Amino acid sequence: RKVLTRAGERLNETASTSSSTTTRATAAQQDDGAAQSHALMDLWWERHASGLVRYDSRLLVLHAVGDACGEYGWGTVFYSKAREDYKTRVGSLPENQAATFDLELMSRLQLARAGGLNVAANPNSIVPGHLVIWPEEKRAELTHADVLDLSRLARAHGAWTFIHNMEQAAASIVDWAHFQAYPWEFPMSHGAAGVAEMLYESGDFRVSRLAESYPAYVLAVESKRTENLAAWLFEMLSALARGSAASGERRVPCNVVWRGASAWLIPRSLAQSALAARYVGAREMGGRVCLPHADSLRRYLPDALAAEVRGASVAGDAEVRAWCEQAARETANRLCAGGAVETA
Numbered sequence: 236r237k238v239l240t241r242a243g244e245r246l247n248e249t250a251s252t253s254s255s256t257t258t259r260a261t262a263a264q265q266d267d268g269a270a271q272s273h274a275l276m277d278l279w280w281e282r283h284a285s286g287l288v289r290y291d292s293r294l295l296v297l298h299a300v301g302d303a304c305g306e307y308g309w310g311t312v313f314y315s316k317a318r319e320d321y322k323t324r325v326g327s328l329p330e331n332q333a334a335t336f337d338l339e340l341m342s343r344l345q346l347a348r349a350g351g352l353n354v355a356a357n358p359n360s361i362v363p364g365h366l367v368i369w370p371e372e373k374r375a376e377l378t379h380a381d382v383l384d385l386s387r388l389a390r391a392h393g394a395w396t397f398i399h400n401m402e403q404a405a406a407s408i409v410d411w412a413h414f415q416a417y418p419w420e421f422p423m424s425h426g427a428a429g430v431a432e433m434l435y436e437s438g439d440f441r442v443s444r445l446a447e448s449y450p451a452y453v454l455a456v457e458s459k460r461t462e463n464l465a466a467w468l469f470e471m472l473s474a475l476a477r478g479s480a481a482s483g484e485r486r487v488p489c490n491v492v493w494r495g496a497s498a499w500l501i502p503r504s505l506a507q508s509a510l511a512a513r514y515v516g517a518r519e520m521g522g523r524v525c526l527p528h529a530d531s532l533r534r535y536l537p538d539a540l541a542a543e544v545r546g547a548s549v550a551g552d553a554e555v556r557a558w559c560e561q562a563a564r565e566t567a568n569r570l571c572a573g574g575a576v577e578t579a
Contacts, residue, residue, distance in 0.1 A: 519547075
């Protein structure tokens with residue numbers, strides 16, 4: 236327990252430290268990041284042992300026969316009874332009553348602090364190491380500080396993939412903006428998705444669009460400067476929230492995925508299905524799918540799954556795509572030219 240306590244203290248120190256002064260390119264720093272990630276998993280297991288984490292050890296995993304055992308490619312399907320029970324409970328809440336955090340429970344599951352964010356074991360974990368991260372102050376929208384803190388946390392813990400779901404993009408809790416994390420690398424970030432077009436490149440800052448072969452429409456950003464990556468993401472989130480003529484001046488929901496020094500922004504279709512709006516989140520967009528219900532497998536066979544993911548994104552909406560790419564270029568150019576960054 237003393238070892239785990241010290242690991243938790245190191246985790247807090249690492250997560251709260253800015254990565255703006257130097258890159259984490261040396262072998263010693265990489266080793267330290269691996270040690271911190273290992274400590275994070277140890278702390279998750281400690282919370283699990285308390286009996287407060289619902290984790291389905293009988294998790295059903297289906298993946299292509301060509302995949303090596305334990306290697307999950309795009310379209311791998313998971314089924315968790317614990318998750319189904321949670322989603323059913325949330326879906327049965329009275330109208331106008333949103334699910335929110337049980338703060339007493341979350342305080343007992345907390346592992347660390349990362350700037351202004353709390354990091355805890357997810358009480359409805361799909362897999363060991365499933366985390367939930369939320370700001371201390373309750374708010375429905377992410378702030379620039381939230382995005383910056385999460386971007387720093389992702390860089391410090393490269394073995395984890397962090398995600399953000401929002402309303403109409405599979406979030407169960409919509410009154411308190413938050414993140415989740417998994418100790419996986421999503422297929423979307425493997426490189427197999429490919430880069431269709433480099434939208435902007437200046438020094439170490441790059442914005443690109445994934446290849447058309449990938450089911451979802453995805454914008455990718457990478458930078459050695461955490462502040463630039465976070466600023467680009469926040470300005471894009473703000474632009475999507477404002478909407479444009481291309482979206483009929485309506486808010487465009489989205490998902491965000493972080494891993495290391497990279498992030499992926501996934502605008503959502505305003506014509507997506509109700510199923511997609513409720514169940515197809517950043518994890519699914521990234522290539523890992525968890526069945527909504529035990530009887531829904533047929534709806535998630537490979538071709539149907541790809542169609543559901545594609546329909547949930549703006550892959551088929553040329554006008555919205557063009558607007559997103561214009562905003563992506565303009566935002567990147569302004570940041571790299573030293574322009575002011577909105578931080579509200």
